[in-house]
Amino acid sequence: MTATATRPVAAAKVTATRPSGRRGDGFRQTVALSVLVGLVAGALVLFVVGMRNPLYEGRVGLIASPVSEQSGSAAQYGEVVSLVLPALVELARSPSVLAEATSRVPDGPTPAELGANISVELVPASGLARLSVRAPSAEAAGALVFALAGAIIDADLLQPVSTLRLLDDRADLTRVAPDWPLVIGLALGAAAAAGVATAVLRNLPRSGRSAEDDAVRAALESAGLRPAAVLRGDDPRLVDRLQMLCAAAARPAKALAVVPELADRAESLNRELAAKADGTAEADPAVIAVARRGRGPQDELTATVGVLPENTVLVAVVLT
Incomplete structure (x- = not known):
């Protein structure tokens, strides 16, 4: 009976200090771990996507112009341009044009590599076409797009009533990869998702x-x-x-x-x-x-x- 009467008194000091802190510590640990996992996930996305080799795109315009102003040539010009100009898409990827374009650029890509990185955009009812070439550097993209445009012009696709000429004196150069706004957005999304998933998993009841x-x-x-x-x-x-x-x-x-x-x-x-x-x-x-x-x-x-x-x-x- 004596031992029973003294027990509450002996440990009264413990009660004043113990109950408050540990749950707060657990919450802080969950927050810290979620932030850490989110940072790691975001950094990993930045590293994997952001460290890809840069890619640049060079663009120039080609426009069809009539050869002469003789009677009836305007009608022939319109017919030829409307019927033949769509073939420019296939002409730009033909082996002869690709081989000619790559031969004009020292240390350039192979015809197959160039063909995989070009695009042709036709502007309806205008006689205008846009050529685009992608390359690892801005200098290479500009040189290749001009070489491709020159090879297409030399093919005389619209002769005898029309001819193609360059619309631009300088190529429009753009860095297309990595797309940093997209990369940063992906990294932030991955960081948020990883952090939330970590917090949810930490608060789920353990197995059993x-x-x-x-x-x-x-x-x-x-x-x-x-x-x-x-x-x-x-x-x-x-x-x-x-x-x-x-x-x-x-x-x-x-x-x-x-x-x-x-x-x-x-x-x-x-x-x-x-x-x-x-x-x-x-x-x-x-x-x-x-x-x-x-x-x-x-x-x-x-x-x-x-x-x-x-x-x-x-x-x-x-x-x-």
Whole structure:
């Protein structure tokens, strides 16, 4: 009886400092880990996509002009241009034109490589075509697009009533890859998705455990105690399980209610456990905390077990 009267006093210091910090630490750890994973994911996307070889596009225009102003030539010019100019798309990719274009650029690509990086855009009802060539450098893109345009002009596709001529004196050069606004957007999206996924996974109940179990374990951790078995009050074999735990601890059982409303349930458990005990154990009792069920923070449990003496053994928490 004397030991029982002194226990609450001996650990009163613990209660004032333990309950507040650990859940906040867990939240901060989740935030820090989510931010770290997000930064790593964003940096990885930036590295993989942003470090690709640069690609430039050179564009020039070709326009069809009539050869003469003789009577009837205007009608022939319109017919020829409308019928023949669409063939410019295929002419630009013909082996002879590609070979001629690559021969005009020292250290240029092969005809097959050039053919895979060109595009031809026809402007309807205008006699205008736009040639585009992509290359690893701006200088190469400009040189290749002019070489391709020259080879097409030399092919005299629209003779004898029309001819093609360059519309631009300088190529319009644009860097097309990597597209930095797109890369940055992808990196930010990947970082946000990775961070959110990490936070969600960190807050999911672990395999084989419920949110109630996690709340109990968080309460015990906040009180500075090791994890204990979490049992349900409606378990038909509850008393047998508690008896086995107390036998493993070599101590008699003592159920302790964490709130006054559960005092009757704790006394009922004490009577049932005492009825099955052999009455030989003389060590200090092993504590069984009786708490309310719920997924929220178990502050009452933290406060109750936090005032137990340091040598107290908590074997189980019964949720009822």
